[in-house]
Amino acid sequence: MSWTGFDLLAPHYFWLEYFSFGGLLRRTRAALLPNLAGCRRVLILGEGDGRFLEAFLLANPTAMVDCLDLSPGMTSLALARIKKIPAAESRVHFHLGDARQWNFPQAHYDLLVANFFLDCFCQPELAQLLERLAIALAPGGKLLVGDFHWPEGRLARAPARLALNLMYGFFKLFTGISAGKLVDPGPGLQALGFTRARQVDFLGGFLRSSLWSGKG
Numbered sequence: 597m598s599w600t601g602f603d604l605l606a607p608h609y610f611w612l613e614y615f616s617f618g619g620l621l622r623r624t625r626a627a628l629l630p631n632l633a634g635c636r637r638v639l640i641l642g643e644g645d646g647r648f649l650e651a652f653l654l655a656n657p658t659a660m661v662d663c664l665d666l667s668p669g670m671t672s673l674a675l676a677r678i679k680k681i682p683a684a685e686s687r688v689h690f691h692l693g694d695a696r697q698w699n700f701p702q703a704h705y706d707l708l709v710a711n712f713f714l715d716c717f718c719q720p721e722l723a724q725l726l727e728r729l730a731i732a733l734a735p736g737g738k739l740l741v742g743d744f745h746w747p748e749g750r751l752a753r754a755p756a757r758l759a760l761n762l763m764y765g766f767f768k769l770f771t772g773i774s775a776g777k778l779v780d781p782g783p784g785l786q787a788l789g790f791t792r793a794r795q796v797d798f799l800g801g802f803l804r805s806s807l808w809s810g811k812g
């Protein structure tokens with residue numbers, strides 16, 4: 597796997613996040629963790645430096661997890677983080693690869709996780725990716741999406757626009773992501789038969805964790 601811009605960011609990702617949002621991204625990732633009990637076959641997409649993975653493994657001691665990420669740097673950090681958890685390495689399989697080309701197993705996972713990941717893709721790529729995720733999910737499976745979201749309140753939209761413009765400028769420059777603006781995955785998921793089961797908002801709806809149920 598070749599070097600990606602996310603490798604350059606990997607060692608700085610934690611403090612950049614805390615400098616920008618304090619603990620709010622961590623809270624967004626973890627908000628619906630208690631609702632994931634019972635999930636056994638899990639795929640985490642674009643896991644990054646392993647903070648959600650660590651929390652998920654500790655809360656779900658029998659789950660088996662596939663982690664798919666493009667970045668060897670991010671994946672090394674995630675691996676180092678879970679080494680501290682007894683027997684965790686035997687429960688996690690790391691895959692270095694591009695989710696846009698990855699060979700997803702069909703109807704396999706009972707949980708897919710995409711935290712601050714779907715926002716990396718432009719509309720056509722996102723639409724294709726969501727179709728492939730729907731195929732990878734077992735009947736009745738769940739999809740957890742933690743991400744930025746356009747807030748409904750008019751007052752919150754101006755600072756949200758400023759923050760998103762800054763973030764997309766930064767990430768496009770450093771990582772070459774295809775997205776130039778935030779695309780809401782909600783309509784695409786609904787068109788694929790997903791229904792939103794739960795939702796938790798932070799920062800007036802600028803940060804949202806959503807748990808979607810796939811087709812039964």
Ligand SMILES: C[S@@+](CC[C@H](N)C(=O)[O-])C[C@H]1O[C@@H](n2cnc3c(N)ncnc32)[C@H](O)[C@@H]1O
Pocket residue numbers: 602625641642643644645648664665666667670693694695696710711712713716
């Ligand atoms: C913005 S970071 C989010 C990391 C983490 N999930 C979080 O909650 O902070 C995006 C992650 O997705 C990975 N990524 C970006 N594009 C990808 C792709 N096409 N396929 C697989 N992973 C990708 C990056 O390497 C990075 O680890």
